[in-house]
Amino acid sequence: MATSHExxxxxxxxxxxxxxxxxILLFAITIVEFxxxxxxxxxAEKVISDALGEPSTTILLFVLSGIKFxxxxxxxxxxxxxxxxxFWTFVAGMVLAVMVGLSLIGLFTAIKGGELRADDAFxxxxxxxxxxxxxxxxVCPDPVADPAPTPAPIIAPLAQYTDPPARVEGAGTxxxxxxxxxxxxxxxxxxxxxxxxxxxxxxxxxxxxxGPSWQGLYGTEESLDDGTTATxxxxxxxxxxxxxxxxITAGFTAGLMPxxxxxxxxxIPHIIEYIKSLQ
Amino acid sequence: MAHAxxxxxxxxxxxxxxxxxxxxxxxxxxxxxxxxxxxxxxxxGLNHRKMLMWVFLGSDCLFFGSLIATYMVYRxxxxxxxxxxxxxxxxxxxxxxxxxxxSSFAMVRALAATNENNQTAIKVWLLATAVLGAxxxxxxxxxxxxxxxxxxxxxxxxxxxxxxxxxxxxxxxVTLGIIWLLALFVISFxxxxxxxxxxxxxxxxxxxxxxxxxxxxIFTLLYLVGGFDAGPAVPGH
Numbered sequence: 001m002a003t004s005h006e007x008x009x010x011x012x013x014x015x016x017x018x019x020x021x022x023x024i025l026l027f028a029i030t031i032v033e034f035x036x037x038x039x040x041x042x043x044a045e046k047v048i049s050d051a052l053g054e055p056s057t058t059i060l061l062f063v064l065s066g067i068k069f070x071x072x073x074x075x076x077x078x079x080x081x082x083x084x085x086x087f088w089t090f091v092a093g094m095v096l097a098v099m100v101g102l103s104l105i106g107l108f109t110a111i112k113g114g115e116l117r118a119d120d121a122f123x124x125x126x127x128x129x130x131x132x133x134x135x136x137x138x139v140c141p142d143p144v145a146d147p148a149p150t151p152a153p154i155i156a157p158l159a160q161y162t163d164p165p166a167r168v169e170g171a172g173t174x175x176x177x178x179x180x181x182x183x184x185x186x187x188x189x190x191x192x193x194x195x196x197x198x199x200x201x202x203x204x205x206x207x208x209x210x211g212p213s214w215q216g217l218y219g220t221e222e223s224l225d226d227g228t229t230a231t232x233x234x235x236x237x238x239x240x241x242x243x244x245x246x247x248i249t250a251g252f253t254a255g256l257m258p259x260x261x262x263x264x265x266x267x268i269p270h271i272i273e274y275i276k277s278l279q
Numbered sequence: 280m281a282h283a284x285x286x287x288x289x290x291x292x293x294x295x296x297x298x299x300x301x302x303x304x305x306x307x308x309x310x311x312x313x314x315x316x317x318x319x320x321x322x323x324g325l326n327h328r329k330m331l332m333w334v335f336l337g338s339d340c341l342f343f344g345s346l347i348a349t350y351m352v353y354r355x356x357x358x359x360x361x362x363x364x365x366x367x368x369x370x371x372x373x374x375x376x377x378x379x380x381x382s383s384f385a386m387v388r389a390l391a392a393t394n395e396n397n398q399t400a401i402k403v404w405l406l407a408t409a410v411l412g413a414x415x416x417x418x419x420x421x422x423x424x425x426x427x428x429x430x431x432x433x434x435x436x437x438x439x440x441x442x443x444x445x446x447x448x449x450x451x452x453v454t455l456g457i458i459w460l461l462a463l464f465v466i467s468f469x470x471x472x473x474x475x476x477x478x479x480x481x482x483x484x485x486x487x488x489x490x491x492x493x494x495x496x497i498f499t500l501l502y503l504v505g506g507f508d509a510g511p512a513v514p515g516h
Contacts, residue, residue: 016391023384027377034373037503058504065499069492076387076488078481083325086333093337097344104348255434258359 014075022075029064036060180266189274192267201257204278210256212249218276223250237272332482336489339452343493346448347500350441355508357436366429367506368422375418376498379453382411383491386484393477401467405480408487409460412453419450438508442501449497452490459483 014022036057052060074080079087178188193199201210212222218237221229225248230236239246244257263271321327385407392400423443431439463483466472472480 013391013394016388019384019387019391023380026380026383030373030376030380033499033503034369037506038369061499061503065495065503068495072383072488072492072495076383076491077485085323085325086329089330089333090337090340093334093340096337097340100341101344101348101351104345105351108352253434260359 013078013081019075022071026068026071029068033061033064178267180264180270184269184273186270186274186277189270189272189277192263192271193274196261196263198271211252214275214278216279218272218279222247224248225250225252225254234269234272237275238268241268241271326478328482329478329485332485336485339489339493343445343449343496346441346445347496350445350501350505353437353441354505355510357438357510359436360510361426361429361431361435361438362510363438363442363501363506363508366426366431367502368425369502369506371418371422372498372502375415376494378411378418379415379491379494382408382415383488385411386487390477390480390484393472393480394474396473398467398470398472401472401480402464405460405464405467409457409464412457412460412487416450416453416457419446419453445501446497449490449493452493456483456487456490459486 036052073090079090178191180188182188203209203213204215206213206215217232220232222232222236223229230247236247241261241263242259244259245254248254321330323330385404389401389404389408392404426439431442433440433443460483463472463480466479
């Protein structure tokens with residue numbers, strides 16, 4: 001069995017000509033893939049992929065790369081000619097890998113609204129499209145008819161989390177017009193904190209998320225990662241909003257907070273007032 | 280060996296036939312060919328080392344499958360840039376994909392040359408494979424540096440974390456393959472690569488082609504399909 005197989009294996013190799021044809025085929029498929037997705041100067045953008053539509057383009061690309069994949073394992077890796085035992089050993093791993101992949105993707109996306117976020121763990125279930133809860137029912141309070149209670153919620157809702165104002169132009173596009181000319185007001189500050197999604201990283205109950213908790217923060221002496229300390233006052237908070245990486249609290253990571261949140265100068269005093277209220 | 284009446288080609292042919300016979304009969308008494316195909320007794324009739332490589336490649340599928348799945352899970356979830364659409368350069372990566380495909384062809388030729396016992400061709404094609412692999416890595420180093428200058432690091436956002444982890448591990452595989460190829464290249468100068476030891480080249484080739492097919496998948500998913508991704512996805516999509 002083995003000997004006859006090995007002999008057959010030796011004689012079953014594709015010839016040089018066949019290998020060249022295979023190589024040219026692989027190149028050709030890659031060129032086709034490239035042409036499908038690229039836009040060319042002087043032409044309407046992405047002619048082919050636009051004509052096909054996104055799902056068809058993706059499926060076509062999957063099919064083409066699947067063909068390349070199959071050609072390489074069957075001919076270059078000789079699985080077409082070799083013992084079927086090798087073929088199934090590899091295919092088993094491949095199938096398992098695809099199943100693990102699909103399970104992972106399913107695990108993270110089958111739950112409505114993307115991955116599990118901080119508010120799911122700490123607060124009442126509330127998803128971002130304000131329509132469907134963990135069990136399919138509508139559990140989210142209507143933010144207009146039923147404003148969020150100001151008396152310190154465990155953690156502020158993250159209504160803006162997936163659509164941070166950084167992606168919108170400035171504060172002019174805020175959903176609510178706030179009168180910012182009044183003296184610093186913690187309620188206005190809370191509304192702003194909600195809008196900018198600050199609570200995604202800053203808790204107000206002392207629990208440590210991506211950024212330092214705001215509970216009892218104002219007026220304290222913070223240890224910084226460069227070994228110095230700084231007092232949390234108006235200037236410190238202002239700087240931390242406008243230039244988040246200027247001072248980094250010891251134990252936290254620089255570069256995570258965007259400097260482009262779009263917080264306006266006249267909004268900062270209200271946010272500071274809100275943080276002050278969290279004693 | 281009757282050299283005189285034969286052309287070089289025929290001489291190679293006789294070597295090949297010799298190797299084939301050795302393979303087929305699991306010949307003993309060829310001390311110089313110890314460790315070659317067919318010497319080990321196996322219950323399946325399959326060579327253990329080749330089996331080991333296929334089992335490894337099957338499990339490596341799971342390794343890359345998980346990293347690819349992680350990338351797909353976090354696709355479009357980065358809250359700050361740079362996003363793929365800002366920095367992914369498909370034309371350049373298409374060229375490096377070509378280079379890797381070429382290296383697979385060179386690898387196939389190296390194995391064929393080993394089976395034909397064409398010593399010059401063995402060296403040329405092994406070196407060509409290694410050099411093409413090194414060019415591919417060169418493209419990757421260039422790309423990584425460019426991305427770093429654009430602000431994309433491992434810790435910048437979810438795209439950076441998943442992209443660098445996946446392509447970095449692939450690059451590490453390619454690098455290991457280059458070292459393996461160069462080792463074979465050095466060994467070939469000692470005349471230790473011939474039809475009797477073709478399995479040494481074949482196993483390295485299996486690994487090399489596997490790295491190639493992983494790149495085929497990565498190129499499709501991260502560049503062709505995911506290369507135009509922008510900021511955060513709308514919830515529910």
